[in-house]
Amino acid sequence: MSELRVESWTLPAANLGPENPLPPIASVHDLHAELKVDASVPVEERELLGWGAPPGLLPYRALDGYDRSRTPRAFQVVVLENEILRAAFFTGVGGRLWSLVHKPTNRELLARNPVFQPCNLALRNAWISGGVEWNIGWTGHWPYTCSPLFAAPYKLPDGTPALRMWEWERVRQTPFQIDAWLPDGSPVLLVRVSIHNPLHETAPVYWWSNIAVEEHPGTRVLAPADRALCTKYDVGMACVPVPVDEGRDNTYITEQNHASDHFYCVPPKVRPWVTAVNAEGRGLFQTSTARLRGRKMFRWGTHHGGVAWQRFLGTPDYVEIQAGLARSQSHHVPMPPGATWSWVEAYGDLQVDPALVLGNDWKLARKTASDAIAKQIPASKLEKTLTASEKWAAIPPKELICRGSGWGALEALRRERAGEKRMELPGIFFPADSLDAAQQPWRALLETGLLPEPPPSQDPSGYQVQREWMQLLERSLAKPGGRHWASLFHYGVMRWHGNQRVGAALAWQESLQLRDSPWAERCLGVAARMEKRPADAVPHLRKAWQARPDIFPLLVEYLYALVESEQHRLALDAIRALPPLQRQHGRVRLIEGQALLGLGELDALASLLEEKPVVADQREGETGLSDLWFQMQEAREVRKLGQPLDEAQRAAVRHANPVPVAIDFRMHEN
Numbered sequence: 001m002s003e004l005r006v007e008s009w010t011l012p013a014a015n016l017g018p019e020n021p022l023p024p025i026a027s028v029h030d031l032h033a034e035l036k037v038d039a040s041v042p043v044e045e046r047e048l049l050g051w052g053a054p055p056g057l058l059p060y061r062a063l064d065g066y067d068r069s070r071t072p073r074a075f076q077v078v079v080l081e082n083e084i085l086r087a088a089f090f091t092g093v094g095g096r097l098w099s100l101v102h103k104p105t106n107r108e109l110l111a112r113n114p115v116f117q118p119c120n121l122a123l124r125n126a127w128i129s130g131g132v133e134w135n136i137g138w139t140g141h142w143p144y145t146c147s148p149l150f151a152a153p154y155k156l157p158d159g160t161p162a163l164r165m166w167e168w169e170r171v172r173q174t175p176f177q178i179d180a181w182l183p184d185g186s187p188v189l190l191v192r193v194s195i196h197n198p199l200h201e202t203a204p205v206y207w208w209s210n211i212a213v214e215e216h217p218g219t220r221v222l223a224p225a226d227r228a229l230c231t232k233y234d235v236g237m238a239c240v241p242v243p244v245d246e247g248r249d250n251t252y253i254t255e256q257n258h259a260s261d262h263f264y265c266v267p268p269k270v271r272p273w274v275t276a277v278n279a280e281g282r283g284l285f286q287t288s289t290a291r292l293r294g295r296k297m298f299r300w301g302t303h304h305g306g307v308a309w310q311r312f313l314g315t316p317d318y319v320e321i322q323a324g325l326a327r328s329q330s331h332h333v334p335m336p337p338g339a340t341w342s343w344v345e346a347y348g349d350l351q352v353d354p355a356l357v358l359g360n361d362w363k364l365a366r367k368t369a370s371d372a373i374a375k376q377i378p379a380s381k382l383e384k385t386l387t388a389s390e391k392w393a394a395i396p397p398k399e400l401i402c403r404g405s406g407w408g409a410l411e412a413l414r415r416e417r418a419g420e421k422r423m424e425l426p427g428i429f430f431p432a433d434s435l436d437a438a439q440q441p442w443r444a445l446l447e448t449g450l451l452p453e454p455p456p457s458q459d460p461s462g463y464q465v466q467r468e469w470m471q472l473l474e475r476s477l478a479k480p481g482g483r484h485w486a487s488l489f490h491y492g493v494m495r496w497h498g499n500q501r502v503g504a505a506l507a508w509q510e511s512l513q514l515r516d517s518p519w520a521e522r523c524l525g526v527a528a529r530m531e532k533r534p535a536d537a538v539p540h541l542r543k544a545w546q547a548r549p550d551i552f553p554l555l556v557e558y559l560y561a562l563v564e565s566e567q568h569r570l571a572l573d574a575i576r577a578l579p580p581l582q583r584q585h586g587r588v589r590l591i592e593g594q595a596l597l598g599l600g601e602l603d604a605l606a607s608l609l610e611e612k613p614v615v616a617d618q619r620e621g622e623t624g625l626s627d628l629w630f631q632m633q634e635a636r637e638v639r640k641l642g643q644p645l646d647e648a649q650r651a652a653v654r655h656a657n658p659v660p661v662a663i664d665f666r667m668h669e670n
Helices: 304-313 362-376 379-393 407-418 440-448 467-477 485-497 501-514 518-530 534-547 552-564 568-576 586-599 602-610 624-641 647-656
Strands: 003-014 070-081 085-090 096-102 119-122 125-127 132-136 150-155 161-169 174-181 188-196 203-205 207-214 220-222 227-232 236-241 260-264 273-277 282-288 294-299 318-324 333-335 340-351
Touching: 003 085, 003 161, 070 161, 085 188, 096 188, 096 340, 132 174, 161 407, 174 379, 188 207, 188 379, 207 282, 220 362, 273 294, 273 318, 273 362, 282 318, 282 362, 282 379, 340 362, 340 379, 407 440, 407 467, 440 467, 467 485, 485 501, 485 518, 501 518, 518 534, 518 552, 534 552, 552 568, 552 586, 568 586, 586 602, 586 624, 602 624, 624 647
Parallel strands: none
Antiparallel strands: 003 070, 070 085, 085 096, 096 132, 119 125, 132 207, 150 161, 161 174, 174 188, 188 340, 203 333, 207 318, 220 273, 227 236, 227 260, 260 294, 273 282, 282 340, 294 318
16 A cells, blocks of 8 residues: 655754855865867767856756764654555765665665755755655756755645655746655656746756665676777776776675766667666666666775765765666756756666676677566556646646745735736746745735845845846936945846856945945956966955955855965964864865975875875865865975976875875875
């Protein structure tokens, strides 16, 4: 008998912290967005590669205030259960499928994270590993990965209970809807996804379902492909054969030393699926209707850096198998104006003869897995499920058990006032009572024609960069009482996002002429840093930090500007004057190490590194600690020889002085 129930699960959890009030105007380095492409990648696979990437994170704000001190915390969990499977969704953590248990064997099919530990891998910084994460928007882990979704219980026409989740993706201006259900006796969890383009122009659309499964010796990933687009973080993307490439079987997880992606080239008329099986021939499989064609495998590799990252994240050693709309995560798919796309995914337990799937016959291994998946859920049945779901998926639920953000409700209100079409899918809604303090200034602009002017001591409201909101703000600036420090500050943010850099700086300068504020000062400082003028950034960032010393990211930006402008002594003096809690923060310790290196105080730097500082918000691919280690060793050698090192000497120093494992988070050797 299928059932749905709401539970509370308690996990050791780090404090997520509030949203960062500063507009994210600085470029964020993302390993997945910057890509070199090898000549082996066919022309057809290059089509639209890199197309559709947005100019930045705005209008979202960063989630970077988390820590690594974990205490028990309760999370709302929606459980779907039948005779075979038990699925648990964390509605407040991006609707993540946290656990999927195969009841007859009491096996957890996913890599289930036993803790809630954010780390800096997502578009907004904070990211949680494990389970199944839904991704819409653009390359990277999506903006809602650590945020609540709207969620509601639902009944299908035959009485089967279902969970519906939805939100409004602000960059693409795309509503999405996720329905999950477990029919009586079903060996698979069914998940239906719908996305809608309400715009009058083609939208670059992105979706990947990221599935974490445990990694064990002998784990093998299978997909219906003979080649893949392989991304290695030191060389870029190349087209490689599957399974054997350069003498190694790349479908066995532990055969690769360093982190890599394999985007499988599934032929057009072949059913898309992916699975990871262990040495006993058991594992989780995922398949879908035809629209969701992309399939991928990501592994951390066996190098110290990959191992360190998995320990840092808190998850058991895992590999990701993924399913997406495009051929790779560097592609976006053109979605016509007014279009709605839907598909159904299926997740279940796979048990096959290990001799057939782990041997050298790749075709036999694929056929064995494909036949076993088809036995549980035939492709034709899944397509019929999609067709049958069209009617009931368009009926909205009657109650909410979790609330998302108020941005969808605000956009619905704007569209209503402008006489535009609704942007929602018919099966969802954005309740007016979801509007909160972040949306109120923009609602006032919509209703009165003026953006309110709060005191500069107050944190800014949420940000807007959408064209229609910029037009409303521009009209406001021309009205009596509409041109003030706050409206000009927001106008500068909008202009910066639109690559109007000079106009943005002029708006922030005018904002400061009308009234001092840390917000415009900070933006001018960050602009100077991005334009490689760190010395010009320093006074702006110092004033911003002195006005709001409680905002830790302001301190970090100020200290980086000091180091970048080679004002190392000033940086050290500022750090040593900090309160103990800030003084010992891992990010501050890293900057302190860079200042010590700049001053040539190598013994003090060695002592700092011996303490093995933990940078809680280190970015995926960031190598600040290991870089400091190597730079210190090279500086010692230069001091010893009395002359600069050539490349061979630098390589020899690095070889003779390996990075301590505790501070080695490299994705590849460098």
